[in-house]
Amino acid sequence: MTNHKEALFAKFLDYLHSEQPLPEYLGEPPESANSFDPYQMVAEWTALRHEVKQQGKLLRSSQDVLVQALEVTRADKEQLQIRLEESQKQAWGQFEQQQEKLLKDLLGILDALDQACTYWQEEIEALSATSKPKLATQKSFWEKLGQWFTGKESHSIVSEKSLTSSDLSEILTSNQQGVELIRRSLLELLRQRRVVPIPAQGKPFDSQTMYAVGRESRTDVTDNTVIQEVVRGYLWGDRILREAQVIVAAQGTLD
Template sequence: MSQSPRDRIAQRRQLQKQQSQIFLELLPVLDDLDRACNHWQQAQQQQQQQPADSSNWWRRLFPWTTQPTPDHPGELNAVVKSAYDGVSLIRQSLLDILERQAVTPIDTLGYPFDPSQMNAMGREASPEAPPNTVIKEILKGYRWQDRVLREAQVIVAEATDHQSSSS
């Protein structure tokens, strides 16, 4: 027995709704991986700036660990780089999977504020950026096919006194 066109359309809509829900549930995982990558990058920079104090630095980075502190700064740097590389690979794998399903990030930094894709969380004076330009991204937005899956949360530049007086 074949389905009516109305039933097929309803089935397709239901499937799209389920897919959308799965993608929305995966985005916080991707956000966490982004935060982890940023954390490891910052940790690597801190370790390079303070190599002599590796013991305290290691304890601040891993307060729960019972493992001995690496003795040599190069060894510590290798541990941090390895962790960053691992998290980056996992993050990239998830991005690749989502991209194959037509889920793509919304580019925001340096672009004019677009309320159909972005949610302005605040405004900041920025002498470098034109007014209403996105200067910070708090939470990355994503698009699925031709619609916004999640709006980006951004900070938008506002006119400085210098910009408003020269206009």
């Protein structure tokens, strides 16, 4: 095998020492040329080969460093994405808590408006049933109303003698309509926020959306039916914003 390589190398040297005609495309031969040293060429080729190997090693090392840097960057990106998602979830959770508290505060205002509407309705019905409903209470109320407008305790712009049944009915109806208008506006505002009442009156008791505050023995309705809505419940989208507090019917005698 060694002899074969030596023979090939010898032929190569003979070829290099031989004078070969120049190809036409090279043009005129140069006036002067350095003498050819095949051993120097082999040495330079060996050095070049060594340099190529060294550059290859450096290239592979650089590639390894780049791959590691990319892995670190990818891991950092994933961690950053996770922290960003957690931060967004936390911020959204805090926003929902604040919004839920605000909506519950608005429900308190709505409860007060419901009670006011019920009060005015009862007053109107009482006024229709008798010519002088709840005389002492009405006198005190209207006198206080006059004192509030005038700022005087000794004079009242409204008194029992100056108000007829028709006047009282008109005032009560006007007050009821005003409160009802505010109540409906608030209900519409809540509806736009996906807050809607939970149907309870006359419905079967649902432990998921209702809380029974009492039971009443009834024979005219089905057992476990809601017969009174003490506090109205509300849904917020698919969540329960506030349970309905109800009284349910019970068959038979309660102990």
